Amino acid sequence: MRKWVIACLIGLLALGFVACRVSETPQSARPNILFAIADDWSWPHAGAYGDLVVKTPTFDRVAREGVLFNHAYVASPSCTPSRAAILTGQWHWRLEESANLWSTLRSEFPVYPDLLEESGYFVGYTRKGWAPGKFEVGGRTRNPAGTAFEDFEDFLAQKPEGQPFCFWFGSTDPHRGYEEGSGLADGIPADSIEPNASFPDSAEVRSDVADYYWEVQRFDREVGSILEQIQAIGELESTLVVITGDNGMPFPRCKANLYDGGVRVPLVMRWPEKVVGGRVLDDFVSLTDLAPTFLEVAGLAPPAVMTGRSLVNTLLSDKEGRVDEARDFVLFGKERHVPVQETPDGGGTPMRGIRTYEYLYIKNFRPDRWPAGTPNHQEAHFPGSWYGDVDNGPTKFYMVEHREKDEQHAELFRLAFDKRPGEELYDLRSDPGQLKNVAADPAYSQVKSELEQRLMEHLSATRDPRLLGEADRLEQYPYYGGSPLKPGFKKD
Ligand SMILES: [Ca+2]
Structure with a gap:
């Protein structure tokens, strides 16, 4: 069996493609997965994308040491369908009720946290998982994002020794409501903000965007604290860290629209054990691609119903710019x-x-x-x-x-x-x-x-x-x- 695993790892390096079945994948080779998802965060509002006003040192660090995606898009610019699409790896229009906001997600649709759990992962989430909606109506007994925990510290404390984890950190930042004036009060230079082309330029609008930035910064700090906790247990290098958002900023012609302000989101991934860092990619990515990616890095074959395409070949490549020629639209x-x-x-x-x-x-x-x-x-x-x-x-x-x-x-x-x-x-x-x-x-x-x-x-x-x-x-x-x-x- 050892021979088979070595051959598989060589194949993985040579072809940039994981073909191992889970039964053949050594437990130690399976990465932890940290998925940090902001709520209503638009591209390009992070330092790594060149935004000079918002301060996102955690996101920027993960971009420097990992892969920064320039063209990442949600399936739908609305919390419930976007999260359902991420969890199922399917377009929301295939998910019945979950095509809509404030709905349910039927248990017949497989979600990656359940599949990872069945294969031996310790799975949990905190705060906003699949939401908003009523998962019980769809025949589920827990949130599709996993078992609920107080916070990441609580999750780690309950995780059995030696088990890989998959954790969903679902912040409610920068969803409204905001504390009006919090951005300006905290010194965010509203005059330097470059407002979205679809907004009129006014002091009111700039202050509103500064409040949104203030919450983006809080999300970034909280993800930073989780990374420190993973570092403290010595597992940061063997963790696939993914930071993104569920849809664009909660402003007119952004969220709930199919323009960039609604569907284009920040995305970075870091996994030093396997992924060459410091790369910027222009390939088009749908967040429906994440579930098959998570399954593949765990050595599982994505179910045939998943319409998303695994990003593993892209992640394991050492190239920049456009890597997978087929990824030229979304x-x-x-x-x-x-x-x-x-x-x-x-x-x-x-x-x-x-x-x-x-x-x-x-x-x-x-x-x-x-x-x-x-x-x-x-x-x-x-x-x-x-x-x-x-x-x-x-x-x-x-x-x-x-x-x-x-x-x-x-x-x-x-x-x-x-x-x-x-x-x-x-x-x-x-x-x-x-x-x-x-x-x-x-x-x-x-x-x-x-x-x-x-x-x-x-x-x-x-x-x-x-x-x-x-x-x-x-x-x-x-x-x-x-x-x-x-x-x-x-x-x-
Ligand atoms: Ca949202």
């Missing part, structure tokens, strides 16, 4: 975030997107609906709900209040809150901020139809209910949460 989509449409059952704003280096193409399946939620529709599922797909906060309030200030404010308000056509196309070479929809421009008709065809082929291959004419049920599944209410609205 998909994402949205079903129901908050049910605030002009329909009795709430409904959502279903959309799918495909992103390449040069273009972003979005298909809006219901252009008759409000992508940011209705302005205020008393007959809606939640009376008083107010642009319910956008979290309430100073930037939202500012944009709504100042929408008629000048042409620029009016345009940015329209882009964030108005209805959108059935197709959107952005030329990222000239419009990295994704503000100018060129879908109707004849000069782009060929590019548009090629992207649409490519998107539809992949959705069809992954049995997306939207393409199979079976999407009604996705909209009819129960919603267990609330919605942002118009300021001043009083419930009866």
